[in-house]
Amino acid sequence: MNENHVKVHVGIIGCGCSGLVALKELLDEGHQCTVFEKSNSIGGVYTQAYQQGELVSSHLLTMFSDFIGNDDSALEKPRMLSFVEYSEYLNDYAEHFRLKEFVKLQTEVKSVWKDHSENKWKVLINNGREQIYTFDRLAICTGVYANENMPTFKNQCLFQGKIKHFKQVQLYEEFIDKKVCIVGSGESASDMILAAAKFGKKAFLSIRNDHGFIVPRYIHGDRFGPADLDTSRVHHSIPRAWGVLHTYIDMINSLVKSYLKCLIYQGGKSNDYDKVRRAGIYMNLKQIKTSNIWNTFGTKNANIVEALVKYSDTCFRKPGIKELKANSIVFEDDSEEYVDEIICCTGFRNSFPYIEQSDRADQNLKRIAKEAKVSHNLYKHCLHPDLADEICWIGFARPALGAIPPLLELQARWFALLCSSKLKLPNKFDMLKQISKYVKYLEWQLTVYRVTRLTGLTDNLIYADDLARTIGCRPNFTRIFFTEPKLWLKLMCGPLINAHYRLTGPHAKPKQAKQIILKAKWVKQPNVLYFIMLMCYSFFWLVFGIESCKPASWYPL
Template identity: 85%
Template structure:
């Protein structure tokens, strides 16, 4: 073995999807690991969320790059898994890679600190006085532990209930109630439709723009999940041309919708058609401030269905101005009586095992406080003051795309850092790159969104950046000449994490090719994106127009 390669003992906090994939990648690099999980099962958030919840990313995009799961047909017949099904997928993943023996269940971490005399990290549990010692720490506790609740003016006067999304278990809880849903993300979209279906009246309070609305399925589930057009060619469209791209994309969708209605449905629109068109018009209405590249995606058109299908009792409202005893005054000065307010306002990063630790020093507490702003970490993972000694995994949220594939790339990178096969830049270089990265995010996603959702990133650009660092980004030029069939699926098929298993450390090229070639893809939109991309690339290569340079074709 190379004398520079090292093996370390890593403590992992949490056994949700980020903790599991981190454990698996560290074990494959030969490291010793212990996982601390405060519950009695793996799965994290998905074992606790509302039980009727369904993913907004298809299993193709959500799955890890080297594990399909036990349903082989899901590559050719992809769908959105329920939260319960995804929990089972994580259990199957843990069984397949023999991970459970390394997990200590019902062990909540009480305190984490660094012992500088030994240059080791120490963990103390709530129910155990034994102190565990580690060389490295992976924080994989997720972003869903600490709810983010708004404070409304005159909130103390309100006699109804104010809840967070996390407190909702069943949609039937809304039965016979007048409910106001606050937020316009994917969970809010589920909640407003449930409130419209089961409640007396439902109000959707959106302070500013809603997210870019994408339905879960294209023209119904027969055609497959909508995110099948989350392809490399699509996400390589230059970000500076977001408004034009949005117009072309939405007009293309409208034309297809009307042609489908005219040719196959004898001129009759289905409920799905009406909802899809309404969502397109909602996107177009705010295109100047929120196009496909400048905002997060609401990959769930349930909010549109609620407003269209239940227009007699479901209404969109502006932000909440103040509360009264039994009612809400909105920013437009309208007043509505409600029984409950459900805040789908996200979560805040929280690390109580350091923040409230008696053993942790002030420097560590300062660093963990800074780490709450995820984009201020190097690649959303590493604080420059501690380098690869401690790594935050699972704290990057793509504007469009799925979170678990990003976790897998982060875990692979961290495992190689632990082995000393990869090295970090100097502290000053990391700080410069962080500053450059945040400025780029603010340019693309606007300072308002980046400062409000500090974990927000761009799916393809971030994935390719990490894969370049790891050394697992495929050589697309070589594949074009040697395996054209694979190349077209890589470019126009869905953005699977199997792309990053074709080469590099822990590559599984035979399995990766099989997954990529079997995976379903939608041809029409991706062929359109392909020709659009060629046009942009032409103006960049021939005339040097920088704004036409395709995204992710070059390091950030």
């Protein structure tokens, strides 16, 4: 690291979780910052989404590395926060680190361009009147949920019902007495289909290809804690090449536990939750040849299964939509159903109109903004090789299994250190070479189809450890094994939380990090199984040199 500490002025666009953490990390490095947020509150999408919604990752995995929140019990009794509660967590984060004074609310960024005569970035804003700000660096933190992605259907102009994006749904009661078709199979679709089944007359779930790998929010009900407690380092170090075998083992293990729980605690009687859980396992197994635990995105929300099982008389799964008629949908299997509304849970698209539509930005910058829409074509999902660290896109990487906030925190820490010149980037040629290698890896693991369609998709642990190695904050697990075995056990078998990356490196908080890691709840049985599996794989790699058995994340990508 270079000890010369450079201080710069950074403009941050957006004040959701990515904008807040970017601000905090840049301030920690001593930089001057101004944040522009066009809404009247911090928190981004979580203040605007359907307020009956819940996160699909527990507070343990979603929280930032050095802020638990105002509820200390969250470590020992983790749960899924509602969108409202997570908005409050972000507000508390801003209060705790005194961030609000740097945020300009109700301020829309209208145009961004480079003033080459000054070698500075200009930002035109409108908060009732237009002003121009000057910066050395920019952080684009508008996130992956800013712009709705709406499909176009054949004969859509004929349809007399409503077609809308799920982001336009505010209350589930909007579905009362309606026949509704939900398009998609992700986590929002899972919430929407259950609401449509519960409140509507009829509900149809249109899935064009495979659904995501289904993981319930709670593995065996609230009593046993969130399902993502087994998102551990040993689990996510299982070699990716063995995804099908691992899926079989994982699903069989879950089935056995479900039946044993039923036998021991419930007198042999299965409750509704057990039935839904098992149905989800069978749905995963049914498509295992094309979608296993490692090569697809996770639908970390079993409401999709509950809707199909619990409301089987009024809720039906359908293939993709072939065409629309005045009051009905014709699906690809040629079945026809009458509906009042089509709710598209078809995700979001990246868009940067303040650059793409700016009359002040040059064509080269507009080209870069267009290319930046494909997140994996940026260096580490953050930097365009033509701009180096002048503009950083933070919050555009989406883990297949895991939560977005921990990844964007690592991105923000990396960018802050780049701005201080404590870290250096490779040259443009080497960055392009590494991007190409990275995309090829993603296509191998997640398939070309998914990487092309979901351009921000990445592997949670492999990407996080890659950033941590770059920052210099990945723990030395070998040393910890010999010096602090209890901590090592929790690091390997406990939940994969960002406090791991505060044990060492820049802005380390080892005492606080150890307290968080050691206090955090963990589940023993599955992680003991994963640990045994990992040791078996590593044996065949170390002794026989079988490359496909090399544990993921044990080595740089």
